[in-house]
Amino acid sequence: MTILGKANRMHAPVDLADIAADVMARIRARAPRVHCITNTVAQNYTANMLLAAGAVPSMTIAPEEVLTFVASANALLVNLGTFDAERRSAIEVALGAVDAARMPWVLDPVFIDSSPGRAQCARELLAHAPSVVRLNPTEFAPLFGGDPAGEAAARVAQACSTVVALTGSVDIVTDGARHVAIANGDPLMGLVTAMGCAGSALLCAALAVETDAWLAAVAAIAALDVAGEVAARTARGPGSFASAIIDALHTLDGATLRARIKVS
Numbered sequence: 001m002t003i004l005g006k007a008n009r010m011h012a013p014v015d016l017a018d019i020a021a022d023v024m025a026r027i028r029a030r031a032p033r034v035h036c037i038t039n040t041v042a043q044n045y046t047a048n049m050l051l052a053a054g055a056v057p058s059m060t061i062a063p064e065e066v067l068t069f070v071a072s073a074n075a076l077l078v079n080l081g082t083f084d085a086e087r088r089s090a091i092e093v094a095l096g097a098v099d100a101a102r103m104p105w106v107l108d109p110v111f112i113d114s115s116p117g118r119a120q121c122a123r124e125l126l127a128h129a130p131s132v133v134r135l136n137p138t139e140f141a142p143l144f145g146g147d148p149a150g151e152a153a154a155r156v157a158q159a160c161s162t163v164v165a166l167t168g169s170v171d172i173v174t175d176g177a178r179h180v181a182i183a184n185g186d187p188l189m190g191l192v193t194a195m196g197c198a199g200s201a202l203l204c205a206a207l208a209v210e211t212d213a214w215l216a217a218v219a220a221i222a223a224l225d226v227a228g229e230v231a232a233r234t235a236r237g238p239g240s241f242a243s244a245i246i247d248a249l250h251t252l253d254g255a256t257l258r259a260r261i262k263v264s
Contacts, residue, residue, distance in 0.1 A: 016180065016218055017261040021254030023206050023219035028054030032074035032208030036201055037061055037090050039081025039110060042194035045242070046077075049198035052250040053223075055205035061090035070097040074104075074208035077201050078125065081110035083118050095128045104131040104207035104216075108200040112142045119143065126160060131213045134165040134200045148172075154179055163213045165203065167196065171221050175214040182218070183262040184225035186232040188241040195245075199224050202249075218263075226260045227252050 033056040036046055047057040060069050063086075070076055076098050078091050098105050107130040109122035119142040126133075126143075133143070140148040144156045148166055157164040158176025166172040171182040189195050202224055206216035224245075230252070231244035 013261050013263045014258055016222065016263050017257040018254060019215055020219040020222045020261070021257050023210050023216060024053065024223050024252060026209040027205050030209055031056055032205055033058060033072070034075050034077060034201055034204040034208065035059075035070050035073040035094070036077040036079070036204075037066075037087055037094060038077055038079035038108075038201070039194065039197050042079065042081060042197035045192075045194040046198040046201045048246055049249065050201050050205060052246045053202055053205055055202075055208070057201070061087055063089060063093070066090045067093050067097055070094040070103075071101065075204035076103060076105035077108065077204045078105060078130075079108040079110055079197050079200060080112065080118055080122060081108075081197060083115065083121070088121070091125070095125070099128060104204070104213065106130060106132045106134055106200050106204050106207070108134050108197065109139050109143055110197070111139075113138045126162075130162055131207050132163040132165055132203055132217050133160075134167065134196075134203060134217075136167050136196075140166065163217050165217045165221060167199075167221070171225065173214065173217045173221060178214050180218055181264045182222050182225055183264070184222060184229055184260060186228045186241075188232055188235060188238055189225075189228045189245070191238040192242045192245075222257065222261055222263070223252055224249065226257055229260055230256065 035058045050057040112119040112122045137148050153164045153166050154174045154176050157174050163175045203220040206220040210216040227248040230248040235241035235244045
């Protein structure tokens with residue numbers, strides 16, 4: 001039996017819907033703080049998405065305070081969307097705090113397919129053992145080599161001892177032993193700047209309350225995708241959708257997840 005075949009018998013859709021609902025409820029109850037070193041164009045939207053989910057965002061990259069901010073956070077997002085010297089320095093300091101505290105963190109290697117220097121940095125960051133690597137298919141080859149088709153993502157996750165969350169028209173989440181495909185979402189999600197960045201931050205919030213990184217990733221991605229479907233019902237276009245998905249995430253409940261989740 002393949003890796004994927006074994007994993008698909010572990011959780012029924014209703015189980016994953018209930019798990020996602022439980023993780024979202026824990027975020028609301030515990031209000032974890034997520035420190036985000038992220039794309040400059042994503043900061044405001046990411047903060048609003050985290051607040052809607054019940055988490056607390058912080059964003060500083062100032063050298064005199066980033067260490068204390070990260071050390072007192074519950075999870076860290078490292079997003080390479082803005083690859084300036086100040087952020088590169090902040091990432092180095094932040095990961096020192098993460099390593100010391102064994103804090104969960106997410107690597108979002110944005111646009112590494114467009115920049116060899118950025119890709120090399122992302123490969124070096126893998127040595128700090130990210131809890132989850134969230135990326136799209138074009139970013140997979142520069143980071144891991146090869147094509148993400150078939151069981152490649154599962155093999156990489158197993159080799160790197162991480163969870164790979166491969167986003168696209170169908171989102172794939174694998175830790176090498178477990179694998180799920182999430183077929184929710186709406187095309188409008190691809191027309192809103194920072195949607196993916198905010199999704200990675202939400203994944204951090206889930207990691208802050210769920211120690212099983214694979215379950216945390218499934219929960220966060222499913223929740224955002226289902227919220228996207230709910231928002232699309234009333235949105236008139238990308239502008240209204242950007243606000244509607246924040247509202248949908250804020251009010252997302254177990255009944256909605258159970259009714260809409262599409263996993264295999």
